[in-house]
Amino acid sequence: MKVNFDILLLIRQEPVRKSMAGALALLVMLLLALPFLPLTQEVRFIYALAAVCLASLPVATTYLTFAYREVARNSLAGSERIADNQASIGLTLMDKALVIAVAVSFLGSLILSLLQVTAASVGLLLSIALYLAFAISNISRLLILDAHAKEAAVADFNFARVANNLRQPRFAFHFSALDLNTPSHVLMWLPYLEALGIPFFIIVRERKHLFGLAALTSTPVILSSAPQLKLVLPSSVTTVFYANNAAGNFALINGRPDLQHIQLLHGDSDKPPSFSAVSKVFSKLFVAGRMAIDRYARNNVIIPAEKFAIVGRPQVARITPARTDKPSDMITVAYLPTWIGYHEDAKFSSLKHAAGIIDKVMSGDIPVRVMFKPHPMSYKDPASSRYLGDIRRVLSRQRSNGSLGELHQDATDPIDLYNMADILISDISSVIIDFLYSGKPYLVTNPSKYDDAELQAYPSVLGGYLLDEAGENTLELVKLAAGADPMREKRMATRSHAFGDLDHAPAELFTRVSIDIIEGRYSGDATTFEVQKLAS
Structure with missing residues (x-):
């Protein structure tokens, strides 16, 4: 496992801040309590000594943190060192002066505590005030240093480790x-990207x-925040792939407009994410077939x-592929509903009807x-959890006809x-289109009660058997x-519309087009479909 220096900084930074904040809070509490405590000179001496020890903790941890960062950076970046103008290491002259002032003030307090209580109290107050100045200075400096050090460290890690190890990632x-x-x-997407045989990182x-x-x-994996994104991409990189429409994508797209930004998505479906207007910001959109291109135009997203x-x-x-022979005496049905979306136009889920649908299928005469x-x-989703409880009970119920129910969790691959x-x-959902490749029959739920005219907007449905709202006709259609x-x-026919590579081996077009784009020789002849004409 390759370790990112950015992670080391995040891990080590938190204990340092906590130790400084804890020591500071304790000193403030002691200071507030001092006027109310009837202390003898001997006790005040012990009090001052304890304060010195407490004050030394954040000072020591600050030095140790800087030293740790220096060692960690050297071990990760090899012989290369981050330039002083990127992130200086160690305490500044002002920091050292404050440390000396704090020490002198505390020593003075110790001496005065043996002679005069009032003078000792003044000395202690002065030393705490100086310590507060030191702590505030270092907390702010830690924040500033952390921003510069993380950027420089990520850049160092990327160029010194990733680029060298991967023979220049493309x-x-x-x-x-x-x-x-x-x-x-x-x-x-990882197996197909790795199969390209071209160095890359995530x-x-x-x-x-x-x-x-x-x-x-x-494959190397790097954690990066938005400000660092431009730093983690060496000059050898020509292309960046994405698999969703997350808002986090924009920082990299806007920060590096010189690159090819390729949207893969994580599924092809008739749901809104597959024709989002956000897609316009990408350089290229990889699609399964012409059904996907039609979908954008049909929804007035002109690309x-x-x-x-x-x-x-x-x-x-x-x-x-589908078998040529008919199923055995027991029909096997896979039921994979989508989730209840956040918006009305994405609420295609049949989950609330799923228990009833399953019960009907399993209670028939076969x-x-x-x-x-x-x-x-x-x-x-809390509501979904209640539905899942009903589904578990229905699946586990003993059936006189010999039907069997199975609940599969996340670990089960849908393709299996x-x-x-x-x-x-x-x-x-994308489940329909992926399953469509097999050529096997499929049933589509209709919880929103779309009529025939409305269903034309969802071409993946057209090759399937349509259930009614609550799935009353499920067994009949099975x-x-x-x-x-x-x-x-x-x-x-729907299958041919959905997949534009049926005359090729799976992944053949993906591999060819990806390599051509990465190497800068893509001619754009993978599709000549004119989306504008469809829209009109």
């Missing part, structure tokens, strides 16, 4: 996701994702045709194996469920899909 993957507990967007904006990724890949590149969905390489996997975001399933039940399957021809 691209980076930028990831920010405050609402995710795991870096799933990165993991989705930039994360949240510390929780740094440690999660570092344990899963040998020049040359910004699109049809590359398919590399992830579908692991999806097995045995059905139901594999249910909720969206990871569903665990964060696609491969085991004969039929999919899902909402309007039987139909597993038997005669009258939607097959339309489903295969």
Whole structure:
């Protein structure tokens, strides 16, 4: 695991600040208590001695911190040292003068405490005042030094370690996701980026994702805040990939307009994130097929045709095609609903109806194996948690017809469920389009009660069997899909519309277009689709 110097600074900085603040608070409390304590000269002597010891703690920790930073920087950056004008190390002359003044004042207080109580008290007050000046000076200086040192250290780490170790990285993957507990967007694309055979590294904006990724890949991972982003990209980098529309992306896009900024997204669906106007800020949009390009135009998000590149969905390489024979006596159904979105135009989730839908499928006259996997975001919503409790009970119920229910958690790869399933039940989401690659039948929920005209805005639905609002017709449609399957021809047409690389091996177009863009030789011929004409 490669260690980022930025992390060392963050880890070491907190104890120093706490020790200084703690010592300062204790001294202030002693000072406030002094007038109310009936102390003899001997006790005042002990009091002054204790104050000296307390005051020395933050001074010592400050020196030790600076020394630690010097050692850590040398060990991480090799023989290269950060220039003095970037981040000076050690105490300034003013700091040293304050330390001497504090020491002299305390020594004077000790001597005076043996002679005159009043003079000792004045000396003690003076020494504490000088210490406060020293502490305030160093706290502010720590903050200033920390900003410069982190920037310089990250730059040193990047150029001295990442660039040298990787023979000059050619691209980076930028990831920010405050609402995710795991870096799933990165993991989705990581195997295909690594397969390019070109040196790169990953930039994360949240510390929780740094440690999660570092344990899963040998690719270097750097934690960076917005002001540091320009520093962590060496001149050899030409391209940055992204997998979501996070606000954190803008700092890098605006800070480095000279680079190619490629939006991959973390799924292709008919939901608003897949036709967001935010997409306009990227240099290129990688899409699975012409369905994705149509989607922008249909929603009046006008993007020049040359910004699109049809590359398919590399992830579908692991999806097995539909069997030519019919399912066995027990039909296997995978049910993967989306999560309850934040906005009305994204509320496609059938989660509140899921228990009823599952119960209907499992209570029929044929045995059905139901594999249910909720969206990871569903665990964060209190209402969703209640629905999940009902779903667990329905899945675990014993059935006289031999039906079986399974609840799959985050660790289960959806593609494994696609491969085991004969039929999919899902909402309007990227799950439908990924499953569509298999050619197997799928059922689409309709919790918003869209009519036929409204459903035209969601072309991925057109190749599936449509449930009613509460899923009352679920079992009927499962039987139909597993038997005669009258939607097959339309489903295969929808599949061709969704995937523009069906005449290529999965990931072939993605690899070719990615390398061409990174190396600066992309001709833009992956798609000549004119989005403007669609909009008109």
